[in-house]
Amino acid sequence: MSTFGKVPGYGLAMGMVHSLVRFFQPKVTVQYPEEVQEISPHHRGRLLLLYDEAGNLKCETCFQCAAACPIEIIDMGGVDTKNRYHVHWGPPEQYAERREESALRRSGRNVPDRVFNAWLPIDLGPLERILVANDYDPRRLLAILEATQAEYGHLPVAAIQHISHATGAWYSEIYGIATSYPNLAFEPGKVAEIGLCRCTTCTVLGGGRIRDALVDVLGTDVGGVTMDGAVRFVAVECGGDNGGEPLVTLDGQPQPGMTADKARTLAESLRAGAARAGTA
């Protein structure tokens, strides 16, 4: 290619050769009535609504087909069998959640009860402060969401609903924006907890440098959570029992022999380990 690529007509010749090769290759056509292809077990053919002998629609609008649809193409809407109520699978902004649920159910995993989760008591105080700082402005949604994630470690349904109520942005809009950013999580992941004693002794023994390094890596000061929700940076108390070096804990376990460089490496590896695959 590199040798002959510049020769005029090379591309034409290669194209002709290609089509000639195709000419002699076996053909893919299946002669349908005589020859029936093996059909995938997933195949459901064309979806039809059936009518009974009296010409009435047999569908009971139970929504089970929509919930069970393996390829999630069934959408339901219309009038019930007695022509009384307008029925629909659900509000369009919740389709994504419902389909996610059905996918989870099919795969055998636990289905989070989002209605229940929405009423999980979370402290709305910090969220309210974040919203006030952002002036309840739906155009600053990303900033609000990132701050919320930093505050709660993930985005609880209740928090998103509160943001929706407070800013006027649709729940689905907030959800959609949040799904676009890999650092925003909906599930409480395993949060590593780095603790640092901030007493005077530990600070004098090198705690200040360790703190600077950790703030540099984690992007948050003591009392905060990293943006990706992987590491929580908390204050611990050594109580004067630091053994001649600053007390650093990882998930409550003291990490002896810690220096600023080691702390940096530790924090980096924790964040890297929490990174989800495929979300660069």
Place this chain on the structure above:
Amino acid sequence: MSVLTRPWNRLTLAGKIILPALLLLVLLTVLLLVGWLTGIIPGLLDIGAQIVNDNIDIVRFVLAVTAILLFTVPTAFVIIFMELKIIAFINSRIGPNRTGPWGTLASVFAGFKVLAKEDFTPTGADAPVFTLAPIVTYLAVVLGLLVIPFAPGLVGLDMNIGLLYFFAVSGLSVVGLMMGGWSSFNKYSLLGGLRAAAQVISYELPLLLAPVGVIMLAGTLSLNQIVMNQAGWFWDWYVFQQPLAFIVFFIAATAEGNRTPFDLTEADSEIVAGFATEYSGMRFGFFFFAEYVNVFILSALTVVLFFGGWNAPIDPRPILDFLHISFSPAVDLAGMGIWLLWTLVIGIPIVVLVLGLIVWMLKSSWSFLKSLVVGFVLFNVLAVAIVGIWAFLSFEVVVGLFWFTAKVFTFAFIFVWMRGTLPRVRIDQLMSFAWKWLIEIALLNIFVTAGAILLVQELQRR
């Protein structure tokens, strides 16, 4: 009236056909006998023969044109079928396979379909011009075929200016396209017609200039003579002396025949179907046929000018002489006497029976009658093959026709292959390619050829 209508109505369909035919036969026989006995018919025949003898050139011309006209129809069918099948194969499809064996009758039935369709003239169209346009296009193509030599001695009209005549006549086809485009009262048709005019006029130049080298080498414009000049082995063909001319000619011929990648005239994805948008029925059929006959003609002209026409690529005689093989397939039918009759009467049924038995043994689930029918078909295939081989060995015309057809259909295949591969070019690319490259290359080829001829003559003189 019921005296006649009642028995007539009682007849079956076959009877309604056979009975009038029988009556007609009786009537004609009586008339012939009476005419012969009174001396009227021999006199009429004499007068007819006299008229034919006096106008033998016109009769020859009319016969040749009729034969060529009749020849174009099956040719177009074959090339249309080739196109359907080859493009299908290139697309990894099977293509037509329902009508006739391997779908061979698909194009024929498409032709019948076109015949059965309504022949529609749009409101606002210029009706006479609209009707004449396909005729002009088709006639231009058919008249071009008149000078193509098919085999030694098998040429419609051996003109000494054959090539000039060919280009003059085939250039007329663009007039038909323009007429169709102009008279359709449709912007797409008009665009298609104008594109056709621009394209064909531009590509006429390289198409004419490219064979000039061949003409200088051959020293004649007669296509028959050009073919005879290329006799011998395949390296005597002009393509090896004029490769540049061949390339230019082939590209220009592709454009001249409005074939992909230069099919901007009909460009179905851009301007619907170009000049043929408003055409339906057999008038469209004529355009369609003209295109495919054109493929045949351009392939034929390429073969005649550059690939030795009806000459075989190898000369088998020296090889056969070297191997001391001599084979004379001449059959003395008259000398066989009564044995010829026995062969025909007894030999054929015996061969059919033997073939049927073989089929029956291989396919014992079939009834014997079915095997016998298959045996008869096999016998026919065998007989045609044997007669074909005998004719190939005995007659020069058959040999020439064989090689000519093989070469022409090779080029028709290449045309179809190109259509299955290459995308359509843009109109400005098309134009600039003709004017900036092809014409210059063709002119260069002329000068180089002329210089080479002069050089050779100078060397030979010394």
